[in-house]
Amino acid sequence: MKKIVFLIIIVIISSSLFAQETTVEQRYLSTSIEIAIATELAAAETREQKLIALDTIEQMVNDGKIKQDDIQINNVLTSLAGEGTFIVVREGTRKVNDFPEVRTRAAKVLGELGGEKSKNTLIDITTKEYEPMVLSQTVFALGIIGLNDNNESLLAIARVLEANSRRAPLPDDNLAIAALLAIEKIAAKNNGFPSEPDPRFLYRAIIEVQQGNYSTNVRKWAENLIQKLRQY
Helix, strand or coil: CHHHHHHHHHHHHHHHHHHHHHHHHHHHHHHHHHHHHHHHHHHCCCHHHHHHHHHHHHHHHHCCCCCCCCHHHHHHHHHHHCECCCECCEECCEECCCCHHHHHHHHHHHHHHCCHHHHHHHHHHHHHCCCHHHHHHHHHHHHHHCCCHHHHHHHHHHHHHHHHHCCCCCCCHHHHHHHHHHHHHHHHHCCCCCCCCCCHHHHHHHHHHHCCCCCHHHHHHHHHHHHHHCCC
16 A cells, blocks of 8 residues: 555656746747747837837736847847937838837837846947937836946936937936936946046036026935935
């Protein structure tokens, strides 16, 4: 009787392990298929298909199916983040792939994915992007990631903030708030910021907001941020 019970236990354990292995294989296969579908949709011509690709990728990120250093996903997100800026498709002289909504969502997903590759892509976006909506999401995503070796993220955000303060006819309040929030997040995550490069560039950008043609709330936000940064 004892031998029979022992054998039953072995069978149950073996079956359980086999089922677990099968589940892992199925999950891997499922993720590979999802990535392949997202890649195809991202390469499609329409804005709607690209947004579906981003829905798919964002869900995989939220489900923990994608690693930060996944080269294929990073390449897809970089491509989507550059629709109309890094990557331009024309029919004659007309640009046909200028999709700010796609670039905004791609920046958001890059922030959720995180990691060094995402951070580098977001910094690149700040040098080529012109839409305040996209830039707002881009700098905010840098704040979420929080990586800031040699002040590289803060330098990028400060450049965006300064350019926005000088925007004609008026600066964009939402972009300023997103940048100020990102600065605060990065400082909090890193317990301040490196002394090199000289961080005066950061204070200059914030003071320009404080004294700029922004709403009262935005100028007050900038003033409060300066006080917070002085605590580090």
